[in-house]
Amino acid sequence: MARRSSNVHRPAELLGKVLKTHGLEHGFKRGKVLALWPEIAGEMLAQMSEAAALEEGVLLVYVPDSAAAFHLKFQREEFLKRYEKRLPGAVSDIRFREKRFARKGTGKVQAAPLPPLSPEEESRLRALADKTTDELKAAVYRAARAVLQRQKLSPHPPCMICGSPEPENPCKSCQRLLEDPAVKREAGRLTRKPLHPRLEGEPLQAAKYLAQMRLEAQLRELLPQVVKEPDLVAVLQDTARRYLQLRSGQSEVRPYLHLLPETLRQFLKEL
Incomplete structure (x- = not known):
């Protein structure tokens, strides 16, 4: 049986390479960590918490009150194990901070609607996707679009280097990179x-x-x-x-x- 060429990569590997080449890897990784929180925490705990930010491997999770924070802290180690299994090396610690946030009628955290992108931004994303293989175009477009939308949703301006919205600009990660x-x-x-x-x-x-x-x-x-x-x-x-x-x-x-x-x-x- 012929061996597969070393130049043949899985779509996920190619997607990661494309995002890294175009400076979107940091934002994409952050987005995956935040999006995975409801699954990591479980349905009940996800209703009383909201993954808000990832900085230097530390995940910030908002909770409505001290009672929820106290409850979640006892399960921090279990959450970290689950993250390590799904996204190795992505999350090294989890911190819980009190903050009021809106909820839906079901009691779940209400996610803010993602902002629309301008025609110029959409055009840039299409051009980026067109540089990849046919099987990756749709995945690259969706991933890059999600990164840009989450960046625009943040109250902080995007980092001048990696584009991730952070309080400091350049962000701490990029300051070390400099x-x-x-x-x-x-x-x-x-x-x-x-x-x-x-x-x-x-x-x-x-x-x-x-x-x-x-x-x-x-x-x-x-x-x-x-x-x-x-x-x-x-x-x-x-x-x-x-x-x-x-x-x-x-x-x-x-x-x-x-x-x-x-x-x-x-x-x-x-x-």
Whole structure:
């Protein structure tokens, strides 16, 4: 019997790779953990609780009062075992916090309706799904759509790197990622060659964030020097070109001049 090629992957593996490549892995993992809570807690306990957030492996669960929190804490270890069986390594601890939330007539937690996506967002998701195989298109579209909708539902703005809504921006996970030596090296490369990344997924997004900050700082420093020394305008143009290539992912940057501050545009007519 012929062995299967090592290049053949299960749909779930391919889906995970696609989401990781496009920086959606963190949000998708978070969404799976939150969506699984009713099953982990069981029907009765799910009626008195609501999984709200996942940060650094710690799951935050809202409960209506201290009595519910006390009751659930006794079963924390069992919940963690169930999560480990379903999503290995995803949840390391569970914390319960009191908060009032609406309930349906049945007594179950009432989930807020997911917000609609704009035509531009829908178009971007379709384009992402079209990059995958036919058997994965629908799954990639649904998963990415759910991630974006949950991000928009959060009261916190999306993290500038991973897109997950968190109180801090960048979120704590991405702050640690920014300190990774490999990410810092990639950021240095991207300031010079923005169209030739070597990383992928969230490490790449973190490197792009660092590179963008560095190029913006260079542009701020160069602008007053160009005013005094017009011969430096070529250096300013080259820096702005690399900055726009990093932002757009395109070699031709004229259509993206609007991403530059107005004060810079007047110096870059020949870009």
